[in-house]
Amino acid sequence: MRGRLLLVEDDPALTDLLTWHFQREDFDVEHTPDGDEALLLAIETPPDIILLDWMIEGLSGLEVCRRLRRAPETANVPIIMLTGRGEEADRVRGLETGADDYVTKPFSPRELVARVWAVLRRVRPALAGEQLRFADLEMDLIAHKVKRGGKTIPLGPTEFRLLRHFLEHPGRVFSRERLLDAVWGRDREIEIRTVDVHIRRVRQAINFNGRPELIRTVRSAGYALDTDAA
Amino acid sequence: MRGRLLLVEDDPALTDLLTWHFQREDFDVEHTPDGDEALLLAIETPPDIILLDWMIEGLSGLEVCRRLRRAPETANVPIIMLTGRGEEADRVRGLETGADDYVTKPFSPRELVARVWAVLRRVRPALAGEQLRFADLEMDLIAHKVKRGGKTIPLGPTEFRLLRHFLEHPGRVFSRERLLDAVWGRDREIEIRTVDVHIRRVRQAINFNGRPELIRTVRSAGYALDTDAA
């Protein structure tokens, strides 16, 4: 399974067509024709991407999009809007409301699939099987390998996930709390300062012979990849 | 200036049109009609986003895209392809080659602008809003970083919050009392003159080698960002 996709669409024929295409891409497809239910589902267990029709039962697609963006659980989940409304003004409105892409019916399923991958490459590079890069560091998610300047670096599983999280959001500061959530899991029972220790271990591993520090400490806020080092 | 945009396009009319639109959005627009030159420019100083026409002089747009993705300097720079080729196969090919979006001519500049922002929201969240500016000073709230004239400035947590407060209300005068409320919190038990000291620390930090003063002292009233300096 490559990821979970939530399809919000009330045309049964289109639903079947898209479900088939995305299942073939190894997505776990969840479906609802209803705007309100879409919100509940998405917030309950956030999918990796949402396909959202504009004209649906219950809330309009645009309103669903707006609320998804406002809810912290789904604020970062990518959304692609599907719609018959081809007016420029509608498209601009959809994109400005927080949609990542806006596709006008009729569209080709293959193109939609390609657009989904294009968005996921950005948001969840891990799903798209991409290499992550930052400065002279590269992480191969498939081979589970990290290199800096060509030299392979041994990392433990936790260190790997921690570094990966940073690479997926370069420059962004994460508090220790958020790192525990993201790297250890939401239901951890772990001492907050443990994060420090793992940060140190990652640093030690990637800063062999005098390479510049990549992880910046932001006092009283957390840690981040240092975009100045890139 | 919100960001640097590289436009690779050989139609002069379209070039002018897009340049005008993106300059109005505060982009610094760089332009070349030639694929080879685009590569050189992009790798030399990576822009924040690239608009790439498929049919250009020199290398084809698709090939430029491929090479940009391969070069470590530009592997993460978002690319939007512009093209007259509306075939589904072409679009899929463009997206699979690493483009973040694929826009078919004729398109509306407004929509293109909206799509650029949609992509930048993902790739450089700081550019798309979570950033404060005043004169040559920029504060990135997501990265928790302050720069003046491109140079990163180290600030303690309190200094950061203080400066942020000013940047959020440029020009406005705040009494020491109000600053204590806003920056330290309403339930502080802090000597009023402490504000002076922190103002000094911020000034010292941001006025390195002879840069003009940004924080104006308003005698017997408080402090404010000096709008004359902007």
Place this chain on the structure above:
DNA sequence: TCGGGCCGTCACCAACTTGTCATTTTGGCC
């Protein structure tokens, strides 16, 4: 069962921040 790698904690230390105060400088006003 032994050994090594990985992991979570802790105690201690170093570095940095921060609030305060005494003193000097500045600016406005007569």
Place this chain on the structure above:
DNA sequence: GGCCAAAATGACAAGTTGGTGACGGCCCGA
């Protein structure tokens, strides 16, 4: 020019926060 209040400055001690070394437990494969 002299005076006064307000603001800037220098210095410092106390308080926070992050970095570090070390340790014991756990799991897994030999």
